[in-house]
Structure formats: structure tokens, C-alpha cells
Amino acid sequence: xxxxxxxxxxxxMEQVQEPDLDRGPVEAWAAKMISNPDRAYRAMFYTATVFxxxxxxxxxxxxxxxxxxxxxxxxxxxxxxxxxxxxxxFITIFTRLPFHRYVFNSFLIATVATVIxxxxxxxxxxxxxxxxxxxxNALLLLVLVTSFFPPAAFFVPLNRLFNTQVxxxxxxxxxxxxYNTPYAIFIPVSAIFLPLSIFILMTFYSQIPDGLxxxxxxxxxxxxxxxxxxxxxxxxxxxxxxGVLTFITVYNEYFFSSLMTDxxxxxxxxxxxxxxxxxxxxxxxFHLMAAASIVAVLPVAILVIVAQEKIVSGLTAxxxxx
Amino acid sequence: xxxxxxxxxxSGRLVMRPLNRLETVSEQVYAYVLLIPAxxxxxxxxxxxxxxxLWFSLLGDDVFSPDPFxxxxxxxxxADLLAGEAQLPQQFLDVGLSGSFPxxxxxxxxxxxxxxxxxxxxxxxxxxxxxxxxxxxxVIDQDFRGRRWVRVAIIIPYALPIVIQxxxxxxxxxxxxxxxxxxxxxxxxxGDNPLASSRDSFFIVLVADIWKTSAFxxxxxxxxxxxxxxxxxxxxxxxxxxxxxxxxxITFPIVLPALxxxxxxxxxxxMRIYGLVDATAGCEQVPSMTCLVIxxxxxxxxxxxxxxxxxxxxxxxxxxxIVYLIGLRGSEGGVA
Numbered sequence: 228x229x230x231x232x233x234x235x236x237x238x239x240m241e242q243v244q245e246p247d248l249d250r251g252p253v254e255a256w257a258a259k260m261i262s263n264p265d266r267a268y269r270a271m272f273y274t275a276t277v278f279x280x281x282x283x284x285x286x287x288x289x290x291x292x293x294x295x296x297x298x299x300x301x302x303x304x305x306x307x308x309x310x311x312x313x314x315x316x317f318i319t320i321f322t323r324l325p326f327h328r329y330v331f332n333s334f335l336i337a338t339v340a341t342v343i344x345x346x347x348x349x350x351x352x353x354x355x356x357x358x359x360x361x362x363x364n365a366l367l368l369l370v371l372v373t374s375f376f377p378p379a380a381f382f383v384p385l386n387r388l389f390n391t392q393v394x395x396x397x398x399x400x401x402x403x404x405x406y407n408t409p410y411a412i413f414i415p416v417s418a419i420f421l422p423l424s425i426f427i428l429m430t431f432y433s434q435i436p437d438g439l440x441x442x443x444x445x446x447x448x449x450x451x452x453x454x455x456x457x458x459x460x461x462x463x464x465x466x467x468x469x470g471v472l473t474f475i476t477v478y479n480e481y482f483f484s485s486l487m488t489d490x491x492x493x494x495x496x497x498x499x500x501x502x503x504x505x506x507x508x509x510x511x512x513f514h515l516m517a518a519a520s521i522v523a524v525l526p527v528a529i530l531v532i533v534a535q536e537k538i539v540s541g542l543t544a545x546x547x548x549x
Numbered sequence: 550x551x552x553x554x555x556x557x558x559x560s561g562r563l564v565m566r567p568l569n570r571l572e573t574v575s576e577q578v579y580a581y582v583l584l585i586p587a588x589x590x591x592x593x594x595x596x597x598x599x600x601x602x603l604w605f606s607l608l609g610d611d612v613f614s615p616d617p618f619x620x621x622x623x624x625x626x627x628a629d630l631l632a633g634e635a636q637l638p639q640q641f642l643d644v645g646l647s648g649s650f651p652x653x654x655x656x657x658x659x660x661x662x663x664x665x666x667x668x669x670x671x672x673x674x675x676x677x678x679x680x681x682x683x684x685x686x687x688v689i690d691q692d693f694r695g696r697r698w699v700r701v702a703i704i705i706p707y708a709l710p711i712v713i714q715x716x717x718x719x720x721x722x723x724x725x726x727x728x729x730x731x732x733x734x735x736x737x738x739x740g741d742n743p744l745a746s747s748r749d750s751f752f753i754v755l756v757a758d759i760w761k762t763s764a765f766x767x768x769x770x771x772x773x774x775x776x777x778x779x780x781x782x783x784x785x786x787x788x789x790x791x792x793x794x795x796x797x798x799i800t801f802p803i804v805l806p807a808l809x810x811x812x813x814x815x816x817x818x819x820m821r822i823y824g825l826v827d828a829t830a831g832c833e834q835v836p837s838m839t840c841l842v843i844x845x846x847x848x849x850x851x852x853x854x855x856x857x858x859x860x861x862x863x864x865x866x867x868x869x870x871i872v873y874l875i876g877l878r879g880s881e882g883g884v885a
Contacts, residue, residue, distance in 0.1 A: 268792050276688050276699060283706055286717045286760065293720055306728040343590075351587040360580040370587075373595040375866050377821040379842035380859035381594065383852060384601035418594030421587065450571055450579065479710040481824025482839075499712035503828070513720055520713040527708040532701050539700075542772035 294517035301513055316518040320505070326519055328492040329501030332409065334526060336497060337478040340413040344424050344473045345466060347417075352428030353454050357440075374422045378415075378482040385415055389487065407494035411487040416477050424469040427541070431465030432458055468541025471534045475527055498523045606856035610636070617852040626857035635854055637845055639663060639836035641861065660747040663841040663858070664865065670755060670837065671819035671869075675812055677759045682766025683808070687800075689767065690774040707764035715828030718757035719744075722829075750830030757825055762818075766811055773807025774800065806877065813873045820866050838862040 260267040289306070294317070296303070296310040303310030320326045354360075355367055389405040405411045435458055443453045459466060481499060490500040502523065505515040531538075571579055606626055609619035629635045633643025642664045659665050689700045706714070721727040722743055733739035733749075743749035777800060785795045823839035826832060832840035838858065845855035 264791065272688065272691065275684060279685050279688060280699065280702055282760070283703055283764065286706075286721070289721065290717050293726065302725045304726055304728075347586045347590055350583040354580045354583045358576055358580045358583075360577045363580075366584070369596075370591065373591060373599075375817065375870060376595075376599060376863045377823075377839050377842075377859060377866070379821075379823070379839045379855075380602050380863050381598040382842070383605060383846065383856050383859065384598040385594070386846075388598075414590075415594050418590045421590060425587070475708050479708070481711040481827070485712075485824070485827070486843075499710065502712055502716065513723075513726055516716055517720065520716050524709060524713055527710070528705060531705055531708045535701055535704055536697075538704075538768065539771055539775065542769065543775040 290517050290520060293514055294521055296514050298512055298514050313514075316514050317522070320515050320519045320522065323515070324501060324504055325492050326501050326522065329496060329498045329504075330523055330526070332492065332495050333478055333484075333498035333523075336409050336413045336416075336484075336495075337474050339409070340417045340420070340477045341470050341474045343413070343417045344421055345470050348421055348424035348428050348469060349454070349459060349466070351421075351425045353432050353458060355425065356429040356431070356433035357435075357458070370422050370425060373419075378419060381415060381419070382482070382486065386486070407488050407491075409495045412480075412483050412495070412497065413477070415483050415487075416480050420473055420476055424473055427469045427472075428462065428465055431462040435461050464537060464541045467534065467537045471530060471538055475530065478527055602856045602859055605853055606860050608853045610851045610853045617850050619853070622853070626854050627861065630854070630857055630861060633662075635845075636849065636851065637841065637854065638833065638848065639841060639844065641838070641841060641858060658747065660751055661836060663836050663838045666751065666835060667820055667822065667838045667862075667865075670751070670758075670822060670835075671816055674755055674758045674762070674819050675815050678763045678766045678815060679808070679812055681759065681763040682770055682811075685763060685767035686770035686774055690771055704764050704768055706761045707768060709761060711824040712828050714757055714761045715825050718753055718760075719829045722753050744830055745834065747834050750834035753829055754822075754826055754835050757829060758819070758822070762815060766815060769811035769814070770804060770808055773804040773811075776807075777803050809873065809877050813870065813877070816869055816873065817866055820862070820869065838865070 260270070292307075292309040293301070293304055295312055295314050297313035298316075300310035351370075355363065389411045391404060405414075439457055439461065440453050443457045444450070448456060478498075484497040484499050488494050488496040488500065490496045490504065492501065502516055502519045505512045505519060571582060574582070605618060607621060607623060609622035609625065611617055611619035626635075630641040633640045635641065639661050641662065643662055660669075685703050689696065689703055693699075721729040722733075724730050724742065724744075730739060730743055733743070733752075734741075738752070739749045740746050743753060781799050782795060785799060790798070821839050822837045823843070826835045826837055826840055827843075832844050836844070839862065842855045842858045842862070845851045845858060
């Protein structure tokens with residue numbers, strides 16, 4: 228093939244001149260590719276696309292196969308086929324454990340954390356993106372530095388703090404501690420995922436022309452009003468990106484979610500505890516874990532399907548470009 | 550456009566009244582006022598705990614008392630950790646010098662030392678994720694029919710909760726249920742019980758992480774690809790550049806800064822790996838640095854040692870970030 232490679236035109240000519248030459252299908256294909264490189268690139272492109280689709284989607288397909296296999300036949304699950312057919316797992320997960328409660332807990336925690344992060348990061352992003360003041364770079368660096376630290380570095384004191392009994396909280400919380408409450412999860416994760424949103428929003432806000440803000444101020448809007456009525460709406464793609472990324476990250480979070488509650492649904496244990504709870508005392512119900520996983524992934528999957536174009540365009544216009 | 554929205558301002562004015570005082574203060578003061586919420590959140594949840602952790606890490610362990618911290622110990626915990634003498638089931642770093650080649654001696658096996666396991670994991674995973682993510686981003690950046698759905702399919706692993714990702718790969722490599730162990734044993738890569746062997750577990754965690762986070766890399770690199778001016782390609786086509794040349798001289802140089810930023814984020818994340826390990830192979834098999842913190846904390850109540858490990862982790866990450874920032878500065882200078 229290397230000789231053909233160098234002289235694609237010659238190879239094509241030879242083919243015309245010697246019609247009797249017997250070429251195998253592979254050689255004929257290769258010759259066609261060489262005489263028309265665009266075709267070769269397109270073939271490579273389709274091969275790559277199919278390869279990526281198969282590798283990303285196969286684990287989901289296989290998880291579904293496990294989920295519809297009856298509990299006793301689990302060892303029969305093949306690479307492509309289920310070990311039997313029993314879709315009742317998708318109902319059992321809600322009857323044996325209140326799995327919907329776990330998912331609701333996660334959903335609520337992620338929503339509250341997203342709202343907090345968007346509000347706080349909007350203010351901070353506005354300050355860093357649009358205002359000029361002393362100590363700006365130092366403060367920005369301080370924010371960046373917090374994202375170097377592993378969650379574990381915050382965990383030891385926070386664990387003590389949240390397990391400390393606070394008399395003020397006693398009427399509201401059971402036992403007067405924050406352990407086993409949603410606060411123990413969404414407060415730390417909000418703080419830890421705050422820097423990323425600050426950076427995304429900062430870039431977006433700084434791109435809005437000063438004239439628009441000035442015009443709003445001349446028309447009598449307050450300073451804060453100009454922020455929330457002019458700057459934030461104009462940066463809607465950036466706010467959406469930051470919001471979607473925060474929601475997904477918090478919903479998927481493992482570290483604090485697994486350590487800040489005792490795992491009981493009424494104590495605000497998030498979805499991950501629900502999935503792990505099917506590892507029962509006597510046997511592990513893998514088919515139930517698989518079914519629960521499929522149910523739990525639906526909210527974020529839908530979010531990605533709806534918002535993927537926003538995320539990509541948001542990242543394009545914003546943070547990554549710098 | 551959206552300046553119209555202020556027509557409904559009258560209703561909002563009452564709410565705004567307490568904020569009116571802000572109108573008269575200087576920009577400097579206004580900036581500080583708006584930063585108060587962020588300062589409270591980060592102060593309580595990030596800065597205060599960090600200083601606290603730093604202080605804890607300088608104390609001694611007191612395993613048997615109700616308060617797990619003992620006397621002030623200086624840098625004793627750090628010294629123990631770096632010398633491989635910490636009272637933990639796995640070591641942070643345990644390397645000695647020896648007289649013969651290769652002059653370095655492992656006190657504990659390579660994959661049982663938190664620093665090496667984590668570094669090896671971060672380097673290998675980020676390398677593969679960058680390559681695969683680039684390929685994926687390149688595919689979903691093209692125009693073709695059904696692109697929207699291919700995009701969703703390729704991005705979706707990124708949105709998968711860690712516990713579910715871990716579940717899938719745990720089951721795949723589970724000897725009784727999954728098929729992957731049979732496959733790996735057939736080609737001679739795995740031993741008898743992969744989830745009980747450091748090497749095989751490391752491989753499982755690696756594959757699971759690459760599968761999921763390639764999608765994240767693809768997302769960030771795609772954002773970089775989309776910011777490439779399309780007319781550059783038209784120029785290239787007119788001058789007869791092949792697709793490979795277009796990639797080499799247009800796409801790659803423009804995407805490089807975004808690529809490095811994406812790699813930086815991924816490296817920082819990979820160095821903090823915990824959930825995936827905890828839910829698949831377990832921290833005994835693959836003791837990542839964060840794993841070691843939790844082992845010290847929950848396994849043996851060595852809170853001070855745990856704090857020291859957490860701080861060492863942050864220092865290692867900080868050093869890596871500095872390396873990247875130097876690279877980033879270099880690349881920007883080169884491109885411009």
C-alpha cells in the first residue's frame with residue numbers, strides 16, 4: 228500500500244489501463260480511499276463516532292440488563308443479555324425502601340445549593356468582573372486557593388462543628404446539631420463549588436458593555452437593581468451554565484453526601500445512601516441497586532438532554548476562553 | 550432589550566429601599582458590601598476549617614481520650630507521614646535509600662503508598678482522558694445529522710453520579726455477575742479476585758474514571774473548539790490544506806489554552822479521588838490521599854494525623870497547579 232500511498236494518481240491510472248488485474252475487495256477499497264482522501268477521513272470520522280457511542284452507552288445498556296434480571300439469576304447475566312426478565316425491580320426499589328425519598332432529598336439539596344451558589348456568586352462575580360477596588364487580585368487569589376484543597380481538608384473541623392450541640396438550634400433541629408440535616412450537606416458543598424461559579428459569572432459579567440449599566444442607572448435604577456435587572460439577564464447563558472453545572476455537581480457529590488448523615492432517609496440521607504442501602508444485611512440485591520441507579524440518574528440525564536447546548540455555548544463564551 | 554424590564558421597577562422599589570443607602574457609598578465600599586455573602590460562606594466553611602485543620606495537624610493523636618487531640622506535636626505528624634512511620638494501615642510515602650540500583654527502596658508496595666497511587670492515577674487518567682476527550686470533542690464539533698443526540702450520548706457520563714458510576718464498574722468486574730473479570734483473566738491481565746488485589750483494583754478505578762471523565766474533558770475541549778473562527782478553515786481549504794494540516798496548524802494551537810485549563814481542573818480533581826475508590830475497590834486496595842484521611846479518621850480515630858494528610862494533599866495539589874500555571878504561561882506566550 229505504501230507505493231500507492233505516494234502516487235495515488237498513478238495507482239488510479241494503472242487500474243484503468245489494466246482492467247484484468249485482479250484486485251481483492253480490500254485493495255479495491257484502499258485504492259478508492261487513496262484516490263479520494265476526503266472519503267477516507269469521513270470513514271475515519273464515522274468509525275470514531277460509532278466507537279465513542281458504543282463505549283459511552285454500553286455501560287448504561289448493561290446496567291439495564293442487570294436491573295431487569297431477577298435476583299436469583301444474577302450470575303446468568305451476560306455481556307449483552309439479561310439473565311432473565313423481571314421488570315418488577317423498578318417497583319420493588321420503592322416498596323422495600325422509600326427510594327423516592329432519597330432521590331427527593333438529593334434533589335432538594337442540589338436545588339437549594341444551586342440557588343445559594345448562584346446568588347452569592349452573582350454578587351461576587353459582579354464585584355470581581357466589573358468593579359475596581361483595592362485588594363481585588365488578592366481576594367480573587369484567595370478564592371482560587373480554596374479550590375486547591377481537597378474536601379477532606381475541610382472535613383475534620385466541619386465534622387466537629389456539625390456534631391457540636393448548639394443550644395440555639397435545639398428547638399428547630401433534633402439533638403441541636405446539624406448532623407443528619409440537609410444543612411450539613413448543602414452548606415459545605417455550596418461553599419466548595421462557589422469558586423467555579425464565581426469564575427464563570429465573572430467572565431460573563433465583565434463582557435457586558437458599561438453603557439448598558441450606565442443607561443439603567445441614569446433611568447433611575449439602583450445599583451443593585453442594575454445588577455439584577457440588566458447585568459444578570461444579559462448574562463443568562465452564563466448564569467444557566469453555572470446553575471446547571473452546580474446542580475449536576477452537587478447532585479453527584481459523594482464526599483459530604485456519604486459522611487454527613489447516618490444514611491436514614493428521614494435524616495435527609497441523599498440518593499447515594501439509598502443505592503448503597505440495597506446492600507442488605509444478608510444478601511446484596513445487585514439488581515435492585517442497578518434499578519435504583521437507573522431511576523436516580525434520570526433527573527440529571529434529562530437536565531443534560533435539555534441543557535447541553537446551553538452548557539456548551541456558555542462555556543464557549545465564558546470561562547474556558549481565557 | 551432587557552432594559553425594558555425596569556418598567557416594573559415600582560413594585561420592587563419597596564424591597565430596594567434598605568439598599569438605597571448603597572447608592573451614595575464609594576465603589577470600594579460597595580464592592581466590599583457585595584462580597585459579604587461570599588465572605589461569610591467561604592469564611593465559615595473554607596477558611597475557618599482550613600486554619601483549624603492546620604492547627605489540628607500540629608497536635609498529637611490521642612486515640613483513647615474523648616477528645617482525640619493530644620499535646621502540641623509540631624511537625625511530628627508530617628515527619629511520620631513522610632518517613633512512612635505513621636500508625637496507619639497504609640502509608641502516605643514510604644521510600645528509603647539503598648546502596649544498590651535503583652537506589653530507592655519501597656518500604657511498602659508502590660500501590661499501597663498514598664502519594665504514588667494518587668499521582669499514578671492522576672497522571673494516567675488525565676493523559677487518557679485528554680486524548681479520548683479530544684477525540685470525542687472533535688467528533689461532536691462536526692456538522693452532521695443527529696449531532697444533537699450524539700452530543701448528548703457522549704456528554705452524559707459526565708452527569709452520572711459517582712456512586713452510580715462506581716456501581717456499574719463494581720458490578721462489571723464482580724466475579725459472579727460481571728463479564729469483565731472473565732475477559733481480563735482470559736487475556737491474562739487479572740488475577741483470581743480483582744477486587745481484592747491492589748493492582749487489579751487500581752486498573753478498575755482507572756477504567757471507571759476514564760470512562761466518565763473523558764466526557765467532561767470533551768465538554769471543555771468542545772467549548773474551546775467552538776471558539777475557533779470557522780473562516781480559518783475556509784482559507785485553509787482554499788490553500789489546499791489536508792484535514793490533518795488543518796488540525797495541526799489551526800485547531801490545535803487555538804484549543805491549547807482551553808485544553809491546559811481543562812487538564813488543570815481534571816488533575817486537581819483526580820488528585821482528590823475518593824468516592825469512586827470507596828464505592829468500588831475500597832480504600833484498603835487503592836489508598837488514595839483522601840482515602841487515607843478517612844481511614845485515619847474513622848478507622849483509628851487519628852484525627853491529627855488525618856489533618857496532616859489532608860494538608861499534605863493540598864500542598865501536593867498546590868505544587869502541581871504551579872507546574873501547570875508555568876506551562877500555561879509558556880503556551881500562551883508561544884501561541885501569541
